[in-house]
Amino acid sequence: MPKTAMLLQFPRKFPADEIEQHVADAATARALVTARRPDLLALLQQRRERISKVPQWQLHDASEVERGENTLLIAFCRLAFRHGSWGTDFHAYHNEEHILEILGTRIDCLLDHIGVNGLQLRDWYLLSLFAAGHDLRQREKPQFVAGVGSNEQASIEETFRILQICGFDDSTALALYKSMALMIAGSTFDARPAPNDLEYNSAELAQSGGALAQRLDRKLDDHLPDWRSDEDLQHALPLALLAADLDTANVAAPFPVFAASAERLCREREMRSHRCLQDESSAAPVLAFLTDGQERYFFDLHRFHSEIGRATFEAAKQENAARLQAQTMALRARIAMQGMPKTGDGVIAIYREVVAGIA
Incomplete structure (x- = not known):
């Protein structure tokens, strides 16, 4: 593990599982994707x-590009x-489809807006690896x-191992490691579980506060005071802000897509809270999440950094x-008229009808 790229000394390590x-190597992964998800290829x-139009592309041989894709x-x-x-541990939001949303x-929206030359070739790769x-x-x-969470730290360490497997040695590609450490750390959401919580409910945190990225400079000042003299970290900080924006840009998707992402996050939240959507105990928290929770996150907490x-x-x-205001008002009104559904699934069924009427 490249210790020089570890920006913070976490009190424990997260070994390979x-x-x-x-999925120990690139050949295994490529065979799996070829068979199961050729759309990714x-x-x-x-x-x-599209990226080959970047001037630096000519400086990279095909094998290096392939290793990056690996x-x-x-x-x-x-x-x-x-x-x-x-x-067997399906998460309705934090799964491989979330990778594809960003990647x-x-x-693509970013490329359309700033053009392929708006970032360096390495930066486009880093955003892809972040995804x-x-x-x-x-x-x-x-x-x-x-402020960096254990899930994020574990993801950093595993991403480092992936880079090593694919031939990106920290002695020659240290900037990649430092950038990824900062970018993934910055994706931590700042709300913490209650002290007696046994689980780190990522779906709960995603609607509870902003990403750490907005405060990374202050965190680095406190814990790595010489960071401003490190050109790699100076370059990585704006990328960390942009990566956090990509992570939460579902708020800018076409409304049906945005609403569907909220439903998936809600489903994962209930699963991680050990509430079954077919049980009565899930009805009230699902309604709260899809109304008050969505409004608070969208209007009060979320920012592009x-x-x-x-x-x-x-x-x-x-x-x-x-559209979000219309959706939450309509959902509340429908339930006020019809009565509270008995289950979370019942709330979601009405939510889908409301969204379809708005979209």
């Missing part, structure tokens, strides 16, 4: 053709097995150091503001 052993080919394939497969549709549509690696771990025992993120996504977010 069975999933890492199951098509996306990478389309992205390669890191994405390994991370994708591991998340699909660990918390996605290929495994595909959101980075694939920042949510690799979702089941770590809650712990925070300088980078200039590029604001320029790319803010206008589309504002277009969703009136």
